[in-house]
Amino acid sequence: MTQFAQRHIGLSETDIQAMLDELGYDSLDALTKTVVPASIADDTPLSLKAPLSEEQALAELRELAKQNKLVKSLIGQGYYNTHTPKVIQRNVLENPAWYTAYxxxxxxxxxxxxxxxxxxxxxxxxxxxxxxxxxxxxxxxxxxxxxxxxxxxxxxxxxxxxxxxxxxxxxxxxxxxxxxxxxxxxxxxxxxxxxxxxxxxxxxxxxxxxxxxxxxxxxxxxxxxxxxxxxxxxxxxxxxxxxxxxxxxxxxxxxxxxxxxxxxxxxxxxxxxxxxxxxxxxxxxxxxxxxxxxxxxxxxxxxxxxxxxxxxxxxxxxxxxxxxxxxxxxxxxxxxxYACYHGPTALRQRATYVNQLANTFRDGCKKSGITVNEQVFDTVTLSGIDAEALTKKILAQGFNVNPRDAKTVSVAFDETCGLDDVNAVLTALGSTDASALSAPIEVNAQRSENYMTQAVFHDYHSETEMMRYLRRLSDKDIALDRAMIPLGSCTMKLNAASEMTPVTWPEFSEIHPFAPQDQTIGFRTMIAQLEEMLCACTGYDAMSLQPNAGSQGEYAGLLAIKAYHESNGDVQRNICLIPSSAHGTNPASAQMANMHVVVVKCDDRGNVDLMDLKAKIEQYPDEIAAIMITYPSTHGVFEEEVTQVCEAVHEAGGQVYIDGANLNALVGVAQPGKFGGDVSHLNLHKTFCIPHGGGGPGVGPVGVRAHLAPFLPRDQHNGERTGALISGAPFGSASILPISWMYIRMMGADGLRKATQCAILSANYVAHKLRSNYPILYTGNQNLVAHECIIDTRPMKDHGVSVDDIAKRLIDYGFHAPTMSFPVPGTLMIEPTESESRAELDRFCRAMHGIYAEYLAIKNGDAEHSNSVLSNAPHTMNFVLQDELDLPYSRRQACHPDVEVDYSVKYWPPVGRIDNVYGDKNLVCSCPSMSEYE
The missing domain is CATH 3.40.640.10 (Type I PLP-dependent aspartate aminotransferase-like (Major domain))
Known part of the structure; x- marks a missing residue:
């Protein structure tokens, strides 16, 4: 296993063995064999190249990047060159305090x-x-x-x-x-x-x-x-x-x-x-x-x-x-x-300048007798010309333009352009150089009202002030750079710096999505390699990286199933079976595809109820289009009967959609494309290390078996795919795909398998540690869980302690809460991932036991819930530093309950518990302008 894999996985060999000993297993393989059902288990090494070190992987990817040609884009069509302020690039885009937040x-x-x-x-x-x-x-x-x-x-x-x-x-x-x-x-x-x-x-x-x-x-x-x-x-x-x-x-x-x-x-x-x-x-x-x-x-x-x-x-x-x-x-x-840094005056000046560049080019074209559109902002369209010949001439000057058809070309200007660029393109047209900028667009087309008068758009125009503003903002938040984020179903794992490095390489960051194909060879080669890697990890035959979110991957997969049935003449197949435990996106995606959702019950253990499934199939024998299941289940267990579920649906003529939200429990130990899945979307922002970025970006590629491959989303690079376009760009969020490429290339088959095994180990270790105070709601074979577990906090409600109290109190301990009340109301779903150390897992368990002790004080009558550390959590600095603090507990207990943690790393929440009802009843979703204050 590579040094990178050892650093990605947060557990040392000593930690792994100690945790296995506590659970009663000799090895990771023994634990895996017990957890993963034999009917789906597959320990065949993944068909991946030998792993590389961080330096080797970056060098290999750099060679691919060099195959891209950096040509200045004047293509437009909704995409433009721009200057990213370095203070924002370094302090936000490249800062884990921002990109690793949930x-x-x-x-x-x-x-x-x-x-x-x-x-x-x-x-x-x-x-x-x-x-x-x-x-x-x-x-x-x-x-x-x-x-x-x-x-x-x-x-x-x-x-x-x-x-x-x-x-x-x-x-x-x-x-x-x-x-x-x-x-x-x-x-x-x-x-x-x-x-x-x-x-x-x-x-x-x-x-x-x-x-x-x-x-x-x-x-x-x-x-x-x-x-x-x-x-x-x-x-x-x-x-x-x-x-x-x-x-x-x-x-x-x-x-x-x-x-x-x-x-x-x-x-x-x-x-x-x-x-x-x-x-x-x-x-x-x-x-x-x-x-x-x-x-x-x-x-x-x-x-x-x-x-x-x-x-x-x-x-x-x-x-x-x-x-x-x-x-x-x-x-x-x-x-x-960017808008705050420049402010409304500078933004308008930039817009005016861009408009003047376009008008200057328009006027130069007109002098040469070329027909152009008259009232423009940034794009000028030339008509009645030889588009192919003109595009080649302009390319020779160092610019890409946008040939619309055989007789039409568009040329778009942006903030990175200057008069020299305008004249270079005019030279390609055989026109004379412009010596000065033309006037901006007519006054009657310009807006007259003020905008963005709020202080935030005026106070941070110096780099010093912006840098400090960004630091103040990030200090208010908990991201992965500060603590474990134990969110079930969300897989908040390490986003390694070496994986993030290529994102800002110009060869990746400065390419227009509709650039000529001979300029994007490196990008498309990398994407094709990543598709092959993901197929190797999942057992599918084809993969599309176009969907730019998991929800869009679901939609693409369902549209592929729909198109497949229609191609076979089965237009009546319109029912999508969905278990009651499913992610909310599943039924919503089915609705968007105009499928009729039929809910399948789950049994007491959280598994798909086979009897109810068969009853639904018998009720709609010729109308079943698909079933959508999440595996391991949304309840955090490996369902033993998953192959029976797949077989039953296949026998009914339907397709099996396996939601890839929990793929972090499968890579290297089982493959959905081999144990019954026809299609899956994957969350690259979960299993394959693209960071969550405070709520986006994400990538949700869709993988399919061979019979569904022709119905994957089409793009201009793959004529064999006939499916519907899912995102605006051919490869969706392409610039962050190098992150997953780097992760897989550095981990290799053995590293990926061990990462999965350690994720399963960590989840079972946490479940084992918490079981004495928090019942584990669903378990599989030998009372084990998959890569996450649901703890039942509902009994605590009898004494007034809610799941919200626990979540907010965890903030005082320095943690982001686990997933609340999903898929079961009043519970917490915990997923520690393979990236966390045993020390951090123990710190979390210590916090949870500390909270249980605080609950016991209420239960035993030693504290009143209405004025307790739980009901008052989280405790802000302003609150605990009041001169007259009328509380039945100490300041130390309020804000530093874990005495084993150094005071110097204390996280202080910027606000107390927020009133959700007030916010919805008094909806304010934008800042008033200065005129409204006046």
């Missing part, structure tokens, strides 16, 4: 990232002219797809046609077709510059502003007509453009979507980038994704939290309006900080 479901220890996401929402609402925005979506194209379905629901599905501008970005048009087809929505292409007369059955209009060719269309009359006809207007837009142009809200839009990429986030071959989504107030409860709101804590201090969470698919399941389970938090944070 989704802010525990708001008391997430105030730093919640604050910035709150300002992201503020920025988006201000620039779009909308009332409310969410905390980001996956990309612009998927945001447009979400807007399509929101508008359809807003009219309760009574209308079924949507008018879509042919001037939208091509990837957006393709993804709209993906979303519309399963739901039977009819998309009608329109030219918004022409009068529209057929409004029958129309629920929405989708336009691009500025459009994909760069034109700034006059859209006010279209919006007015749409509203007169009872339709909603969805506008895809550009944040930099909106610092200069009239806002979509002023024009009449109801929903605005787009991408914040050009606010300091590298191109990265297409992602990850934070899409945005903003709406009129009346649609806020239908809005997909996460929403940060302001509330108060128990001391009356303002505090941030996720608001209106009952909208989310985790709760609404098959009734969910979206399957979105994540956001692009880290990238939304970067875009917001």
């Amino acid at each position: 989704t802010p479901y525990q708001p008391e220890i997430s105030q730093g990232r919640l604050e910035v996401l709150f300002y992201f929402q503020t920025m988006v609402t201000e620039l779009t002219g909308m009332d409310i925005a969410n905390a980001s979506l996956l990309d612009e194209a998927t945001a447009a797809g979400e807007a399509l379905t929101l508008a359809h629901r807003a009219l309760r599905g009574k209308r079924n046609r949507c008018l879509v501008s042919k001037h939208c970005h091509p990837q957006t048009l393709a993804l709209l077709r993906t979303r519309a087809t399963p739901l039977g929505i009819e998309l009608v292409l329109i030219d918004e510059s022409q009068p529209l007369s057929d409004w029958e059955d129309v629920f929405g209009v989708i336009v691009q502003y500025p459009d994909t060719y760069g034109t700034v269309q006059q859209l006010t009359s279209l919006c007015d007509t749409a509203h007169e006809q009872g339709a909603l207007v969805i506008m895809a837009s550009d944040l930099l453009a909106l610092t200069l142009l009239k806002s979509p809200g002023e024009l009449g839009a109801d929903i605005v979507v787009g991408n914040s990429q050009r606010f300091g986030v590298p191109l990265g071959f297409g992602g990850p980038h934070a899409g945005f989504f903003a709406v009129r107030d009346k649609y806020k409860r239908s809005m997909p994704g996460r929403l940060v709101g302001q509330s108060i804590d128990v001391h009356g201090n303002p505090a941030y939290r996720l608001a209106l969470q009952t909208r989310e698919q985790h709760i609404r399941r098959e009734k969910a309006t979206s399957n979105i389970c994540t956001a692009q938090a880290l990238l939304a944070i970067m875009a917001t900080l």
